[in-house]
Amino acid sequence: MKLLLRASSLVHAAHCRNVLRAAGIHAELRNTWLAGAAGDIPFQESSPQVWIDEGASEKEAWAVLNAAANPAPGPRWHCVACDEWHEAQFAACWRCGRGNDA
Structure with a gap:
């Protein structure tokens, strides 16, 4: 698995994961319950993350997310x-x- 993005909220990360899955790209959430640890651990390490399979194309994943964010x-x-x-x-x-x- 490889890190695709860090999100500002769990809701945003879950939405991105769902959009990717709907497009056939296997994605998973990580750090779903670490928000309470912010301050005790680095902020970047506690924010929700979306990961994709090692063989998946990051370029394709970002294209899917951009298309969802900017519909025709x-x-x-x-x-x-x-x-x-x-x-x-x-x-x-x-x-x-x-x-x-x-």
Whole structure:
């Protein structure tokens, strides 16, 4: 395994791991419960980390994370049930829960 990134929070690290796994890149979290030790051990050693397999491409992993952080813009869609407008990344209406039928 090799270190890909150190995150500022466990939530961010877990999200990155989930995005990588969804793309077929095996990733795991480390230092998930060391936040309480910050100060007793170096900060860099206590922050949550995302590790990938030794054979995995760091370049590909970063490309996946960058694509997730900067999605391509798509057309907005209109919910016919409640008249609410939504950005393309939403598959269901936040107001009424109806799916995007477009």
